[in-house]
Amino acid sequence: MxxxxxxxxxxxxxxxxxxxxxxxxxxxxxDLEQQTIRWLHTFFGILWIGLLYYFNFVQIPTMPKIPAELKPGVSKHIAPSALFFFRWGAALTVLFGLIIAWRAGYLVDALMLAESHRLIGIGMWLALIMAFNVWFVIWPAQQKALGLVEADDATKAAAATRAMMFSRTNTLLSIPMLYAMIGFNGG
Known part of the structure; x- marks a missing residue:
């Protein structure tokens, strides 16, 4: 076993x-197909937000307490792997969420924040902002901070701070985003 x-x-x-x-x-x-897409959306959403919370509740606060000789275990092995699942979890969560809204016929109303779909629309916009942050701010900054791309020490330190700030921004946005997703009853 x-x-x-x-x-x-x-x-x-x-x-x-x-x-x-x-x-x-x-x-x-x-609709079986729609339910399966919702299941995939939920699975990837748990993966994405679970890793977001891991980074913010565990890894970021714990790293200063780790002895210097042990930090490469996290920065060279754990963090790059976690960031792979983190960014693809974000992309697939958003993709399946958009497919759900499109198939159910409320995608445009939600994105336009029409009254009937305002709550889910706000949740969708928060998720889109968060996914943008993952792919275009956090991931590029983490590549520098972790030494996955060439950068001097000052650039690595600035990139680590930038990644942390946008990761914390996503943590902040995730709280109302989750309410908007759970609070939506239609579609």
Whole structure:
């Protein structure tokens, strides 16, 4: 059993098979395709926001306490891997969220903040801002801060501060964004 649970890909594969069996055996109410897309949106959303909270609640506050000789374990191995899943979780969450809204017919109303879809629209805009921050601010800054791209020490330090500030911005925005997503009843 330890070999199985030690293999993330095997665990994910079996989890996917179990989910597909559940979908086939106990179908959700409504459009099966739309429900599957909602499931993917939720899965990737948990991945994205879970890593956002890991970075902000665990990694950022803990790094100053880690002895210097141990920090490369985080910066060279853990952080780059976590950032891979973080940025792709963000992209896929937004993609599936937009597909849900488009298929349900409220994408334009939500993005235009029409009264009937204002709450979900606000949530969507917050998520779009957050995803933009992930891909165009946090990730480029982290590449410098972690030494994945060439940068001098001053640039690395400035990039680390920039990444932290925008990561904290996303943490701040995630709180009302999650309310807007959960509070929306339509579509």
């Amino acid at each position: 330890a070999k199985f649970f030690g293999n993330l890909h095997a665990v994910l594969g079996v989890g996917l098979v179990l989910a597909l069996l559940l979908i086939a055996g106990v179908p959700a109410n409504g």
